[in-house]
Amino acid sequence: MRRLSRSSLVALVALLTFTACGLDRPEVARVGDRDVATADLEHAVSLQRALADLQGAPCGQPAAGESQDAACERAVLSGELLWLAVQGYAERNDLGPSAGEVERAVGQLETQVGAEVLNEALSSRSVTRDDLSELGRRILTIREVRTAVAEEQVGDEELHRLYDEGVLDFTVVDAIHILVASESEARDVYRRVRDATQEEFMDVARRVSTEPGADESGGALGAAAASGYAEPFARAAIALDPGEVSEPVQTQFGWHVIYLVDESVTPYEEAKEGLLEPLADREFQSWLAARAAELDIKVNPRYGTFVARTFTLTATRSTDPEADAVAPSPST
Numbered sequence: 052m053r054r055l056s057r058s059s060l061v062a063l064v065a066l067l068t069f070t071a072c073g074l075d076r077p078e079v080a081r082v083g084d085r086d087v088a089t090a091d092l093e094h095a096v097s098l099q100r101a102l103a104d105l106q107g108a109p110c111g112q113p114a115a116g117e118s119q120d121a122a123c124e125r126a127v128l129s130g131e132l133l134w135l136a137v138q139g140y141a142e143r144n145d146l147g148p149s150a151g152e153v154e155r156a157v158g159q160l161e162t163q164v165g166a167e168v169l170n171e172a173l174s175s176r177s178v179t180r181d182d183l184s185e186l187g188r189r190i191l192t193i194r195e196v197r198t199a200v201a202e203e204q205v206g207d208e209e210l211h212r213l214y215d216e217g218v219l220d221f222t223v224v225d226a227i228h229i230l231v232a233s234e235s236e237a238r239d240v241y242r243r244v245r246d247a248t249q250e251e252f253m254d255v256a257r258r259v260s261t262e263p264g265a266d267e268s269g270g271a272l273g274a275a276a277a278s279g280y281a282e283p284f285a286r287a288a289i290a291l292d293p294g295e296v297s298e299p300v301q302t303q304f305g306w307h308v309i310y311l312v313d314e315s316v317t318p319y320e321e322a323k324e325g326l327l328e329p330l331a332d333r334e335f336q337s338w339l340a341a342r343a344a345e346l347d348i349k350v351n352p353r354y355g356t357f358v359a360r361t362f363t364l365t366a367t368r369s370t371d372p373e374a375d376a377v378a379p380s381p382s383t
Contacts, residue, residue, distance in 0.1 A: 082135035083346040096127045101176040114366035125355045125364045137196040148191035156187040200338045201331040219278040221317040224288045227270045227310040230262040237299035237306035252310045
């Protein structure tokens with residue numbers, strides 16, 4: 052039996068390795084056990100090109116040396132990978148918009164460009180209103196997942212702490228005040244008005260307050276966010292019950308005596324979304340990086356290199372025309 056030479060053996064091993072890599076290589080990309088096929092990407096690209104046509108903007112931003120078509124495919128594929136990464140979480144947690152919410156989102160676009168223009172743009176790229184609605188559903192679902200993940204990662208205890216710290220932002224006060232120059236004057240005013248009615252307080256304000264216009268306004272400030280006032284003033288105001296008068300409070304403007312007309316506080320449950328928003332991108336990005344490792348995301352190098360840390364595709368820099376024939380890029 053003829054033995055293989057060392058060079059032939061090396062070549063055979065290389066061939067078998069290359070073949071195995073080729074068998075494992077996804078056509079476009081693989082996220083867990085889900086593949087993105089060429090037809091899937093082409094259809095998604097067509098829809099994004101239709102939307103780009105409506106906006107008068109290019110589909111994707113080319114990197115140095117990258118074609119516009121490649122940039123578009125890379126941008127669209129990034130969106131497809133993101134969707135596959137969040138889809139399971141959304142389904143397990145029953146997240147997603149209602150049919151009415153999707154319809155309203157598509158309706159906003161139609162209002163902006165007109166139904167005829169929208170339909171023509173879709174038709175010219177061989178995509179449909181159903182395709183557009185599905186894209187809208189995915190985008191809205193991703194937003195819900197982003198919020199849910201942030202809430203899960205941050206935790207209710209931390210959110211309550213942030214709510215308590217930011218109470219001035221969530222409190223609206225309707226206040227009246229009397230402004231004087233010195234503490235002694237303020238204490239004299241306080242003795243006169245500490246049991247006063249609103250009208251009595253305003254009458255004193257018209258006569259003694261140094262605030263410009265107080266002779267007409269009676270010191271009334273109207274309803275405003277507590278955070279809009281100097282902090283000592285705001286803290287004193289929110290500590291009152293409606294109808295109560297504060298002891299003298301000093302700010303950079305002088306000394307104040309405050310009468311609280313009314314107060315309203317945004318409940319924690321309503322404030323939660325606003326508290327989460329500044330944290331959501333960071334928490335969602337961290338979660339996605341972990342998901343990338345779990346899902347072992349692979350991308351055919353012809354479409355770019357997947358970077359788990361940012362969950363994005365960077366442009367392929369290879370000038371090799373056969374770049375799409377090599378093994379898929381690993382998660383970074």
